[in-house]
Amino acid sequence: MVEIDLDITRAKTLPSKFYIDSQIFQSTISKFKSNWTFVGHTSQFDENSIFPITINQEQLIITKSDGEFRCISNVCTHRGMILQTEEECKKTLICPYHGRTFSLDGRLKNMPGFENAVDFPSENDNLPIFDLEIWNDLIFVSQDPELSFSDWIKDVNERMSFLDLGKMAYDSSRERYYTINANWALYVDNYLEGFHIPFVHKDLNNALEYNQYETELFETSVLQIGIAQEGVPYFDIPEGHQDSGKKIAAYYWWLYPNLMLNFYPWGLSLNLVKPITVDTTEICYSGFILDKELLGKGAGGDLDKVELEDQFIVESCHLGMKSSSYKRGRYSPTMEKGVHHFHRILTDNND
Ligand code: FES
Ligand SMILES: [Fe+2]
Structure with a gap:
């Protein structure tokens, strides 16, 4: 249907019709049943x-x-x-x-x-x-899984193995439900790059070292790593782990198609992006605590503010998708690897 060039330096982004066409939406969603x-x-x-x-x-x-x-x-x-x-x-x-x-x-x-x-x-x-x-006490379901659950979660499992995830405590006060006027994939696009942080999230930008922001690609997931600025809490990562010695303030995992696992020194903020219609999406937040003392601090401090800043952007881009003057854009080869990877997976799955 749509080709996303493997070479990010040449590739064009998803065409706007992907975000606003009901038939494309239905066909994409019908394939969600093979996911977790x-x-x-x-x-x-x-x-x-x-x-x-x-x-x-x-x-x-x-x-x-x-x-x-x-x-x-x-x-x-x-x-x-x-x-x-x-x-x-x-x-x-x-x-x-x-x-x-x-x-x-x-x-x-x-x-x-x-x-x-x-x-x-x-x-x-x-x-x-x-x-x-x-x-780790989190329940996942699939109607017709294409990948086994252990294969789907394995990269997260390995990388985060230094945390005692079995001890995470569910905190109902951190539940949030937002309905936004935008296509679900625009929300995922926005999540998959830290490019916008200095422009959109002024406070978060004071917690993370923008020039050290990293993006790693996996088969069906993307990991973004935020490095702590001076005075911001970071993970205590044991020797022998590949990230040992780094001052990591946040691990931002996205798993295809619509799950985000945001690990902070205080615990896990989980976001589920639920497509409702082609131009309506529900965002569900859940929180699981590992260290209460660190709540409200650093990169995972004021998540409500960051969420509203992102929603404003995503809803605005959705209006942009409906404009006859916009068809598709290009990727920053250094800052938008995650978005490019998502679009490649999405279009491969929609052939
Ligand atoms: S008993 Fe369920 S539909 Fe009739
Ligand atoms: Fe954001």
């Missing part, structure tokens, strides 16, 4: 929890029963009614339309009026189950 999506932290779920979620226009439920987490369909196998709309704790799912009953592992338990139905119940009457993985 974050859904929550294990501590958010009590026994017999039923937690409905919408992922990439798919209606799903996360359940916990007998200590086990599952991801099942939220669509009744009878005539397609949505089974659960509110978060609740109970042992069975009962369809509000005609009373079909399921256990929390998705098995059909009971259905009135089907006594004479032939070959009933069959496997097809159970609720479909999707893949679910837990990584």
